[in-house]
Amino acid sequence: MTQNLINAIEKSNRIKMSVRYLGSRAYLVITPAKHEYVVRFETQDGLRYGCCSCRAGSKGLAYYHLPKAALVDTAIQTMSH
Numbered sequence: 001m002t003q004n005l006i007n008a009i010e011k012s013n014r015i016k017m018s019v020r021y022l023g024s025r026a027y028l029v030i031t032p033a034k035h036e037y038v039v040r041f042e043t044q045d046g047l048r049y050g051c052c053s054c055r056a057g058s059k060g061l062a063y064y065h066l067p068k069a070a071l072v073d074t075a076i077q078t079m080s081h
């Protein structure tokens with residue numbers, strides 16, 4: 001795990017964000033500052049890939065929106081199995 005990802009996970013645990021499921025493994029993440037980002041996931045060869053509509057996400061960096069949405073994605077994937 002990269003330091004960037006570790007930081008992102010820690011930040012996602014500290015900040016209260018709401019995550020709304022949009023369907024097709026897309027999630028709307030709303031930050032306390034009322035910024036809205038869309039996070040999408042796909043699974044390839046058993047690995048999960050996520051991308052976020054925010055600026056950090058478009059550079060391929062893990063930002064705190066992503067692990068937050070990943071928690072919800074994991075819950076939904078688990079329920080649907």
Ligand SMILES: [Zn+2]
Binds near residue numbers: 053054
């Ligand atoms: Zn993001």
